[in-house]
Amino acid sequence: MEILSVIASKLGELLVDATVKQARYLFCFNSIVKELEDKETNLKEEKDGINERVEQERQKHCAIVVQKDVETWLEDVDKEMDDVRNLKAKINEKKSCFNGWCPNWGCRYWLARKASKKTSKLSDLLEDRSKFSTVARPKPLPSDKELPIPRHFMPFGTTESACYQIIKALKGDNTKIVGLYGIGGVGKTTLANFVGNQLREENVFDEVGIATVSQDQNIINVQSELVKSLGWELTEKYEKDRARRLRMMFSESKSRKMLIILDDVWNQIDLEKVGIPVGDRDNCCKILLTTRLQPVCNRMGCDTQIQLGALKQDEGLDLLRKHASIDVADTTLIDVSKRVADECKGLPLAIKAVGSALRGRTADEWNVALNKLQNAKLDKIEGIDKDSLGVYGCLKFSYDYLNGEDSRSCFLLCSLFPEDYKIDLEDLLGYGVGLVWYQAESIEKARSLLRGTIKGLKDSSLLLDTDDEGFVKMHDVVRDVALWIGKVEKKYFTSKIGIGLAERAVEEGLEQYRGISLVGNEKEELPSGLVCPNLHILRLENTEYDYKLQVPEHFFKEMPALKVVTIIGGVISLKSLQILTNLQVLQLIQCEVSGASFLGKLKRLQILHLEKSPIEIPDELGDELSRLKLLYIDTGSISPIMIKKFPQLEEFYGWIKNWEVEGMSSEESYARRADLNSQPDGSVVCLPKDFSFPKLQRYDINKVDGNGFVMYRGTRCLCIENNHKATLIIFSALYLELENLYLKRVRGCHNIVPSIDERGLNELTVLNVNYCEDLECIMDASKSPHGKSGNPVMLSRLAELSMWELPELKWIWKAPAQHVIGLQSLTKLSVSRCNNLTYIFTLSQARSLVQLKTLEVSKCERLECIIEAKFDHNESEISVGDGNTILALPLLRELRFEDLPELMNFCLENYYSTWPALEELDLSSCPKLSVNSTELEANFQYLGEKLRILKVGKCSHLHDTIDDLLKHGLKNLETLCIEELGVQVVFQVEAIIAEGQENKLFPCLKTLKLKDLRELQVLYHEGPTHNFSLQNLTKLIVQWCPMLRRLFSSTLARNMLQLEQLRIFNCSELEQIIDEGEDEDHLQPVCFPKLTLISVSYCPKIKHLFHISVAQSLQKLKYIFIAANDELEEVFWHKDGADVMEYDEIVMNELRQLELRDLPNLTNFWPAGYHFPFSSASYEIVRNCPKLRPSSEGDR
Template sequence: MDILSCAGSKFAELLGDATINQTRYLFCFNNIVKELENKETNLKEEKDGINERVEQERQIHRAIVIDKNVEKWLEDVEKEIADVRNLKAIVDEKKSCLNGWCPNWGSRYWLGRKASKKTSKLSDLLQDRSKFSTVARPKPLPSDKELPIPRHFMSFGTTKSACNQIIKALKGDNTKIMGLYGIGGVGKTTLANFVGNQLREENVFDEVGIATVSQDQNIINVQSELVKSLGWELTEKYEKDRARRLRMMFSESKSRKMLIILDDVWNELDLEKVGIPVGDSDNCCKILLTTRLQPVCDRMGCDTQIQLGVLRQYEGLDLLRKHAGIDVADTTLIDVSKRVADECKGLPLAIKAVGNALRGRTADEWNVALDKLQNARLHKIEGIDKDSQGVYGCLKFSYDYLNGEDSRSCFLLCSLFPEDYKIDLEDLLGYGVGLVWYQAESIEKARSLLRGTIKGLKDSSLLLDTDDDGFVKMHDVVRDVALWIGSVEKKFFTSKVGIGLAERAIEKGREQCRGISFVGNKKEELPNGLAFANLHILRLHNAVYDYKLEVPEHFFKEMPALKVVNIIRGVLSLKSLQILTNLQVLQLIRCEVSDASFLGKLKRLQILCLQRSAIEIPEESWDELSRLKLLHIDTSFISPITIKKFPQLEEFYGLIKNWAVEGMSSEESYARYAESDSQPDGSVVHLPKDFSFPKLQRYHIDKVDGNGFVIYRGTRWLCIENDHKATLVIFSALYPELENLYLNRVRGCHNIVPSIDGRGLNELTSLDVNYCEDLECIMDASKSPHGKSGNPVMLSRLARLYMSELQELKWIWKAPAQHVISLQSLTELSVSRCNNLTYIFTLSQARSLVQLKTLEVRECERLECIIKAKFDHNEGEISAVDGNTILELPLLRKLRFEDIPELMSFGSENYYSTWPALEELDLSSCPKLTVNSIELEANLQYLGEAQQTTDEADAS
C-alpha cells in the first residue's frame, strides 16, 4: 500500500497544478511516444533524401561544396536522432510496471514531457528542411586555361636544356621534390609554368596546382592559392584546421597524380603546416619549387636541383630584337642592339622591358638608350648585389621611357601592394580617381583610361596578367625596382618591418612623401599619430587574419592632405577621419567601425567602399555626401530612396532594403512583408508609385543577403529573391544595359522577356532563374511589341542560362512559326526539375547553337526530346543522309542527361546531331533513351576520346 500511496500522492500532486499538456503527458503517453517515432521516421526520410541529393550532386560534379545551412541541418538532425534513440531506450526501460503491476507515473510524466519537447524540435527541423532550394554546388573548377607563359619562351637552348632535365626527373620515381634555382628575372616562374602545362598535357600528372610563397611566407595565402588552382575550397578559418582539411583532400584524391608548384620560395617552407603530403607511401603528389637561393633547395630536401642560367649572348639578342620589333633586314641597328642586349646581362625580364621600351625607336634613340644603360651600371645601388645591378638599371630605363606621368604614378603605386599580390584594377581605379590621375568626367571614362595605362605597363613587361580578369601582378624583381625608384624620388614608400622602423626609415623624405603602405604580418600597435603633411595616399594592410589593427583616435591629425585611405582588418572610429576634409576615397575592408554619424563630415568623398565592415549609417549622414560617385556597402541594407540622394552617383554595389510601391495589390504586397523578416530591422520601405531606381553605369544590386553571391565592382548585376514582378518596375532604367540577372521565387512572372523588360534585355549575358512558380517560358516572342510582324531581337547576347525548379515552364523560347530566334551567343545551358517541359529547342533554334559548349538536363519528368522538329517543316533541311537530317553542334564539349524518365531521343523524327568537340558524355537514369544508330555511328569517332558515363541508354 505504501507504493500505491506514493504513486497516488505523486499523481495527485501532478494533477493539482497541471496544464492540459501536462495531463496529456500522463494519459496520452503512448500517443506522444508514437508521434515522436513518426516524426523521427519522417526526419530520417528527409535526411536520407538530402543525403541522396548531395550524393547525386557529387556524382555529377565529383567535387562539391555542401551548403552551410544544409550541413548544419544535417548535424542537428544527427544530434536530435541520437537524443531520440537514447530517450526511446529509457522509455522502453521505464514503461514496465513497478514490481510488475503498476506504471511508474513520475517517470511517465517526465518522459512524456521530454518526448513532447523532442517532437517539437523534430517538427522545427522538418520545417527548416523545406527552405533548402539547393543542397550543394560544384566546387570551383580549376581554370581550363594553361598556366601563363610568354611567347618565344621555348626558342632558346638554355631554357630547353633545363626544361628537359626537369621533365625527365619528375617523370622518374626517384624525385619527389625538385628544386629550380636562379637569379631574379631569369625566368624560373615561366619555366615552371611551362613544365606544368607540358606534364599535364602528356598525362604524366592529372592535376597541377600552383601557389606563390614569397618572402613573407603567409601560410593561409599559400593554402588559398593552392586549393583554388586545384578547384578545391577551404572554409576553415585557422591555419591548422585548413592544413588538416587540405591533407584530407589530398588523401581523397590519392588516386590522381598531382604536381604542386611552389613559386618564389625564400626560406624553408614547412609543407606539413601547409597541408601538403610528401614522403608518404602513396606519393600522390610531387613538388616543383622555384627559388633565387640554392641553399633553400638543400633545406627543403630537394632530391634533384636544376640551375636556370642566363641566356647566351645570341639568345639574348634574338629576344631583344623580337620585343623591339627589329627587322632582320635593318642593318642600322645591328651593332647598337648587340651592345644594348649585352647591358641586359642575359636576363629575359630585363631584355623584354628594354626591348619593349625601344620598340619603334630610331638609331639615335637607341644610342641614347645605350648611354643611359651604361651610366646606370656605374651607379652603385645600396643593398643590391652586383648581379642585380644590371636588371635594376634596365627596369629603371623602361620606367623612364613610359608615356606620361600617369603611367609612372600607376607603376609606382602598384608597388604599395604586398609582394606577389593580385592587384584589383578596381582598387587602382579608386586611387586614380582620388589622386586625379585622369581628367575624366566619369568613373567609367577613368576606368577606360586606366585600362589603357595598364595595357601600356603590360606591354612594357612591367606588369603581368593573372588567371583572373580584372587583376594584375608585379614580378617581385620589378616590384623591388619600383620600391627603389619610389624611395629615390621620395614619392612612395612600403614597409613590412613595422610602423616604428618605417617611420624612421622615411624620415629624410617626410615632406616629399606622397604615398605610404604599411603591410603587417604580425600583431603590432600603431603610434598615436604620424606627421606627413603632404601625404596623399595611406594603406594600412593588416595581414594577420585573427587580429584587428587598432587605429588611434588622433592618428590622422598630422596628415591633412590625405586623399585616399585604405584600411584592411582595422578597428577605428569615423570620428578620427573628420579632419580629412580633402579625402576623396575611403576603403574599409573587414574593419570594425564606430561613430558612423561622422561619415557626413567627409563632404568631398567620391568613392566609399565598406566591404565586410559592419556599420549602420544614420540617414542624415548620407545627406551630406552629395559628391559620391561610387558606393560599395555589402553588410548593411540601403534604402532605394537613399540611393537617389546622391545626384552624381554612377556606380552602386550592395544590398538594398525591402520595399513596397504605393498602389500594389494585396497579393503583390504580400511578398514584400513576408520577405521583411529576412532583413535586420524587419522593415519595408514605402516608395511612391512613380519611383524609379537611378540610371547607373555599373552596379551589383542584391535585394537579399543570402544567395551567396560575392559582390564585385565594375559589373552590372541584379539579384532578386522573394518578390513580385510588379515591383521590379523600379529597375526599368537599368534593364537596357543589365548583364547578369538572378531571380529566385519571383511571383507573377509568366516570362522574363518581354514581361520584365519589353526591350529585350539584349545586353544580358547570364541568367539564373529558380523557383519562379508562375513562369511558363523564358522568352516569349509572340508577346513582343513587334506583334506578329518583324523579327524581335531578344536576349541576343545571352551566353549562360541556368534554370531550376520551374514547375510551370512549358517552353524555354516561344515564338510564332515565322519568327526565327537566334541563340548564337549561348555557351552554357542547365535545366533541372522543370517538370512541364517536353523539349528544349526547336530545330531552327538548334541551328543557331554555334557557341554551345555545355548542355546539362536533370530530373525533368515530362521531357521527351532535346530538339523538336515539328515546328520547322517549312524551313528546309540542313543536309540529309539516307533521309536523315544532320545537325552539328560544333563546340559542344559537355553533354549530361540525368534522371529523365520520358526522354526518348536527342532529336525528334529523323533528325540527329554530331558533336565533334565532345569531351564529356554522361547519360544516366534515362530508361527510354534510344540512340539512333546513324547518330551513334556519326559520333563514334568523337565518343572514343570523350569521358563517358552511360546508363540505361539503348542504341537502335
C-alpha cells in the same frame, strides 16, 4: 474594404487554429511525445542512410567533397537530435507531474509545446532530406588552364639545358625536392611554370599546384594559393587547422601524382606547417622550388640542385630583337642592338623591359638609349647584391621611357602592394580616381583609361598577367626597382609596422612622400600618429588572421592632404577620419568599424568600399555624400530610397533592404508579406508607386537570402529572391543595359519578357531562373503587335540560360512563326525540374543555335523531344527533300540528358540533327530515348573523330545505337561509361576488324566503367588478329555484372601497361580476372607497372586474383581492398612449385593500405615461400578471415 475583409478573415482563421493548438498541448501529451519519437527514429534512419551514401562515394573515389547542403543538414540533424535527447530526459524526469489526480498542467503544457515544435523541426529536416539528389562529388580536378608564361616566351639553349635537368630529376624515383636557383630576373618562375605545364601534358603528374612563398613567408597565403591551384577548398581559419586539412587532402589524393611548385623561396620553409606531406612514407607529391639563394636549396634538403644562368650573348640578342620587333632586314640596328643586349647582361627580365621600351624607335634613338644605359650603371643600393645592379639599371631605363606621368605613377603605385600580390585593377582604379590621374567624366571612362595604362605597362614587361582576369602582378625584382625609384624620388614608401616606425618616419623624411604602405604580420601597434603633411595615399594592411590592427583615434591628425585611405584587417572609428576633408576614396576590408554617422563629414568622397566590414549605413548619408560615385557594401543592406539620394552615384555593388511598392493589389501585398515573413529580417521599406532605381552605369544589386552571389565590380548584375513581380518595377531604368539577371522565388511572374521588361533585355548575357512557381515561359511574344518587318529581336545577346524548378513552365520561347527569336548568341542552356515542359525549341528557333556549345536537360517529367516541328507554323519554308531534313548544331560540344522518362527523340517527325563538334555525350535514365538510323549514320564520322566522353545509362532503347557506335571505333574517346544496358559484348572487335578499322579503335581510352550490365558476358570478342588493345587505359571499373565470368585475356592484359586503378564489385559469376585457359606466353608475362589500386569485392566464385608472375610488376601498388569473396583462397597464386624459386624475392615497397574483410576461405595472401607485404602497409585491416595463415608462416 476589400483589404479589411481579407485581413479579418485571415485573423479569424489564425485565432481558431491557435485555440485548437493550445488545447492539444494539454490533452494530447502522449500522442505528441509519440510523434516526436517516431520522427526521431525516422530522422536517425535517414541520417544513417546519408552517411552510408557518403561512405559509398568515398569508396568509389580517392577524394570527395561532401555537398555543402548535405554537410549543413547533417550538422543540423546532430544539433536537433541532441536537443531531442535533452527534451526526452526532461519528460522522463517530469513524468510524475502528469499522473495522479492533480497533474501539473503548466509543466505538461510547456513540455508538450516544446515537443511539438521540435517535431515540426524534425519534419522540416526530413523534408529537406528528399532534396539531396547527390550527397558528395569527386574532389574537383584543378583547372586544366596552363600555368602563366609570359608572352613571347622563347626557350634557349641555356634554359633548355636547365629544363632537361629539372624534368629528368623530377621523373626519377628517388627525387622528392628539386631546387632551381639563380639571380633575380634570370627567368626561374617562367621556367618552373613551363616545366609544370610540360610534365602535366606528358601525364608525368596528374596535378600541378603552385604557390609563391616570398620573403615574409605568410603561411596562410601560401596555403590559399596552393589549394586554389589544385582545385581544392579550405574553410578553416587558422594556420594549424588549415595545415591539418591540407595533409588530409593530400592523403585522400594519394593515388594521384602531384607536383608542387614553391616559387620565390628566400629562407627555409617548414613544409609541415604548410601541410605538404613530402617527408612521409606516402611520397604523394614532389616539389620544385625556385630561389635566388643557393644555400636555401641546402637548407630545404633538395635532392637535386640546378642553377639557371644568364643567357648567352647570341640568345640575349635574339630575345631583344623579338621584344623590340626589329626587322631582320634592318641593317641600321645590327651593331647598336648587340651593344644594348650586352648591357642587359643576359637577364631575360632586363632584356624584355629594354626591348619593349625601344620597340619602334629609330637608330638614333637606339644610340641615345645605349648611352643612357651605359651611364645608368648603379654603384650601390642598400640590400641589393652587386650581380643584380645591372637589371636595376635596365628597369630604371624602361621606367624612364614610359609614356606619360599616369603610367609612371601607376607603376610606382603597384609597389605599394605586398610582394607577389595579385593587384586588383579596381583597387588601382580607386587610386587613379583619388589622385585625379584621368580627367574622366565617369568611373567607367576612368576604368577604360586605366586599362590602356595597364596594357602599356604589360607591353613594357613591367607588369605581368595572372591566372585571374582583372588582376596583374609585379615581378619581385621589378617591384624592388619601383620601391627604390619611389624612395629616390621621395614619392612612395613601404614599411613593416613595428616598434620604431615613428622614428623611422622621421629618419626617412616621410613628410615629403605622397604614398605610404604599412604592412603588419605580427601583433604590432601603429604609433599614435605620423607627420605626413603631403601624403595623398595611405595603405594599412594587417595579415594576421586572428588579430586586428588598432588604428589610433588621432592617427590621421597630421595627414590633412590624404585623398585615398585603404585599411585591411583593422579596427577603426570613423570619427578619426572626419578631419580628412580632401578624402576621395575610402576602402575598408575585413575591418571592425564604428562611428558610421561620421561618414557624412567626408564631403568629397567619390568611392566608398566596405568589404566584409559590417556597418549600418545611416539614412541621412545620401544627402551628405553628394559627390559619391561608387558604393560597394557586401555586409548589411541599404534602402533603395537612400541609393537614390546619392545624386552622382554611377556604380553600386551591394545588398538592398526588403521593399514593397505602394498600390500593390491585396493579393500581391499578401503574397509579398508571406515572402517577407519567411526571411530572417522581415523589415520592409515601402516605396512610392512611381519610385525608380537610379540609372546606374555599373552595378551588382543583391536581394537574396543567405550568402547570395559573389559580387563583382565592373558588371551589370541583378540578383533577386523572394519577391513579387510587382516589386521589380523599381529596376526599370536598369533593364535596358542589364547583363546578368538571377531570379529565385519571384511570384506572379508568368514570363521574363515582356513581364519584367517589354523592351527585350537585349544586353542580357546571363539569365538564371529558379523556383519561380508561376513562370510559364521565358519570353512571350505571342501577343506582339509588331509585324514581320517591324518585329524586334528579343534577348539577342543571351549567352547562358539556366532554369531550375519551374513547375508551370510550358515554353522557353513562345512566339509566332514570323517572330525573330534571337538565339544566335546562346552558348549554354541548362534546364532541370521543369515538369510541364514537353519540348525545348521549335524547328525555326533551333536553326538559330549557331553558337550553342552546351545543352543540359534533366528531371523534366513530361519532356518528349528537344526540337519539335509540329508547333512551328513556318514549315512551308523548309525544304524537306527526300523526307528527312538535316538540322545542324555546328558548335555543340557537350550534350547531357538525365532522368527524362518521356523523352523519345532529339527531333520529332522527319528531321534529324548533326553534331559535328560533339565531344561529350552523357545520357542517363531516359528509358524511351532512341536515335533513328539516319541520325546515327549522319553523325558516325563526327563522333568517331571528336567524341572524348561517352556515358550511357538506363536507356534501354539505345542498346543497338551504342553497339553500332562502338563497332565503328572512336579514336579520340577517353572515357566510356555504360550502365544498365542490354549489352552482351562491349567491344565487337571482329566487326571492326572486318571493316578494316584497326587503326581507328580506341587508342585514347583512359577510363572504362561498366555498371549493372545484367547480360554482359565478355568485355570483347577477339578477332582473328590481335590488333585490339587498351594501351592507354588507366582506370577500369566493373560493377554488378552477374553474367561476366572472365574480364580479359592475357593478350589484352599484356598491353594494359598504363592501368592505374582496377575496381571490381558484385560480379556473382566472375571466376577469373585474366583468362587462365589460354596458352600463356611466359616470354612476355602480364605486368601492370603503374597499377596503384586493386579493389575486388562481392565476387563469390573467384578463387584467386592474379598469377604470382604479375606481382613482380606491382612496384607502384599502394592500395589493396578485398572483401566478401566467399571462394577466394589466394590473392596471388602459382601453378606449381617451379614458380617459387623464380619470384620468391618479390616485395611491394609502395604498399600503404591493405584491407582484407569477410574472406572465409582465404588461406594465403600469396603462396608459401613468399614474403608477406604487410609490413610496408601503414594502414592494415584483416577481419573475418579465419583460415588466413599468420605472416610468420608465410615468410621465408
